[in-house]
Amino acid sequence: MTQSTLTINGHAKTIEAPPMKRLLDVLREDLHLTGAKEGCGEGECGACAILLNGDLVNSCLIPVLQAEGAEITTIEGLAIDKKLHPIQQCFLENGGAQCGICTPGMILATHHLLDKHPQPTLLQIQEGLSGNLCRCTGYMRIFNAVEAAALTGAAK
């Protein structure tokens, strides 16, 4: 067991865990943050995506020891004062979420995309979300949600 200190959604947390424990499992089991989902467990589907020091990453592929000292944002940290984040609101209004399994990762990938490209082209949206698989929506409604979020200036 090793001790790691992480800042999760603005709060410092100290975790005792085996150093190779996947960050996804630490979030879900030790911190009870179940927003990040396990889909494929091999970095293909993006259901476990989070922001680590501002970078979009798949938390199923990160040993917790490598997150020592990191600032982590999960979907639970995105809403501000119990109000939906503008990206969440746009997904809601545009039917960008159906069963919901991919949605936390989609929304964090959108956040990361709009951070880099506040007014993305459709191609940039497609590439930015290409690591997040959705089996419900057919993606068009998700792209619409991202375009709507860009119009609100959601990245800020």
Add this chain to the structure above:
Amino acid sequence: MRSNVTEYDLVAPTTLDAALQILADSPDPYTPIAGGTELMVALGAGRLQPRKLISLWNLEELRFIEVSGDAITIGAGSTFTDIRNHPVITEEFPLLTQAASWTGSIANQNRATIGGNIVNASPAADNPPALLAYDAELTIVSSSEERTLPYRDFHLSYKKVDLAPNELLQSITILRNFESYKTYIRKVGTRNAQAISKVAIAALARLKKGSIEDIRIGAASLREVPTRLPLTEQSLLNKRVTPETIAAARAALISESKPIDDIRSTAKYRTAIAAKLLEEFLQSL
């Protein structure tokens, strides 16, 4: 079946020197882990064999891109995002930028490192063909020694590389002299995003008065290691691009390709498509 994570040890030294000292002092080998996009998949699937791992993630001595007058040196710990964002690589080494852009998704590119892609030594890896075309040189370090070798000599056999257990790949150096070259890169896979390639080719050629003065062709999934295609290159040197030279080059490629049948494709398809990619490249010259 998920691995039992309590059976694994991971150390995370904070300097390259400390990492090399750990490797030098350990009686049994450590397996380096950087971005984890390969080894953590194995862990999740319950098939990660090594039990002792050493983290190289974010060591600043490995995560840099340095440009001098005649060369660019990329630290082995640079991520594909670092590579895609670098203006000199974008401007002068388009094959590398392109290969980096199709190495997994953005989330994977934020973690996966070029050193990991090389050392993991998959014959299907996205970046080796480009590095072979640019004739990159590797710098390898241990606690007592530093050595360089041409990247084309690094892959010894399937998944075996010229790297001792006490050594680490430190950086990749490419000369900045490709201004006059025409470039070509194409990956063929099941879908555009994320899919591992069935076959890929990256190539460079310089023409003089209509004939090919220099040519380098790197290929993925045509042999058991990422490989240059020396017979094909030889068949084209000092030749003009004519239907006859294209036919001879296709024959040379087919003769030196030894692909396999696996879940992603068949040997027959790989060879046929590689020959078509070669032809597409030659037609573009």
